[in-house]
Amino acid sequence: MFNLPAETFWLLVPWPFIWMAAGVIMYFKMRKEDLQEEQSE
């Protein structure tokens, strides 16, 4: 894929997607925490 060796492709290329997913997950996790904090105040 993209003329890269398989090792290079699978070890390096997925990372932008992994980090983006991590960012979105953390956003929703923290939104939930913020809502819980608001309710408990």
Add this chain to the structure above:
Amino acid sequence: MNLDTIIFIVYMLGLLILGISFSRKVNDSVDEYILGGRSLGPAVTALTMQSTSMSGYMFMGGPALAFQQGWYAIWYAIGDAGGSIINLSVLGKRMRRMSELLGALSPIEYLEKRYESVSVKIVASLISIVFLSAYVFAQFIAAGKALENLTGLSYELALILGVGVIIAYTVTGGYLAVVWTDFVQAIVMVVGIAGITIMGLIHIGGLSNLNASLAAIDPTYLSIWGKDLAYYGQWGMVLGAILIYAITYMGLPHVVVRHMSMKSTKTVKGAILVSSIWNQIFIFAPYILGFIGIILLPNLADPEMVIPILAYTFFPGIMAAILLSALMAAIMSTSDSILMQTGTILSRDIYQRLLNKNASQKKVVLVSRLCILTVGIIGIIVAIYQPPSIFALVVFASGVLGNSFMVAYVASVYSKTANKVGVLCSMISGAATNIIWTVGALDVVTGIHPFLAGLIISILAMIIGNRFGTPPSEEMQEIVEKAKGPRKIPKNIEKHISFDLSPEAKNITEFMQGNMGLSK
């Protein structure tokens, strides 16, 4: 005068006006001048954090590494792309709460108050000033080199002009000027680099063609182990390359101060999302341009100039002007933050807290401004006389700062019992290990990156040192507990709470009804 030079001058003037416009607001208040009155929202926090983190290294050092080593350089980008997510998730909320509870205005004051020790402040100030200065001098050299090559001015004149603008708005506008100019510059950086990368990839026929051309020159450019497989099997080097930018930001004083200046803990979630998107668009592009340089500029003498020369050779005109502005944006947004922090440490942590405890707010702001000016002028002189490699200097300085402070900041909010002996051992041994490893070239012998070595030693030193010092005061332990946020009931208790309490509630109801003579 060329169109690109005019666009660039207008951009610099715009930044100068924006920065100086904050001078009236911050004139006499230390809190406003040093921390912007803790008023920053998610987008500004995210973009100032990222443009500060991404220095001239991203336009010069990073592409040079890609030009020399091929796809191996992407290991550095991978860690970098997740750095802000890790930093904000781990430290964001807790450090924001803790800094307010402690009443700390600078990252060094924060360490002093959290660990209840003046020694911590002295050691932290010394390490910060030396290595933040090295970091900012590298940025100045990058600014001079870029402007010299692109505008035709002499290195010295280019350096004085470029750095002069940074110093002017930082001295007058303080922290708010720094973060708002950073915000604008982050947008310029991402537009500039994305534009030039798209044009570069179109020019070369796409990513697949780029890789095919690289393989035709030398197939090892496509390897994860570097050109000529120089790092073959050295997972210690790979792990260090990833970690240095994935977690170092948690130890850089000019970056962690962004946690302290957020409007509230609710700012963190938006900042994570904005910085995640910005990172994925920005961070990989300079390395791809380094690869394009291997093909289009095979005889390039100075690999650090690969991006500017690509832009000016193949895409002259407006694209080159935007690129020059983006490059200067990266340099300026990092330099202003470091200058600001150095001034803060010297004025707040050394002058006000050690030399003149009764100094008025107005006097502290004045001293801070003078310190920023002095460090800036020293930086210009050093950059004129000692221009070393930008990549080596940035990696070294950020590595030492990360090894010194990362464990200290993380432990400050996650461990109630982390004490001053532990943190002193951690800071000193982390810095010393990185310096010895780098100067002695021990990475070549051991296959372990200096940052990884420093990280392991600083963690061990914190654990061992903690056993010897006295625990923090009860009051401090309570503050750490509060900084963790509102207490949550564990899930297993929450699940059974109504079932467990129902017999008790029934008894109380019956008792009250009996006592008050109420019928069912």
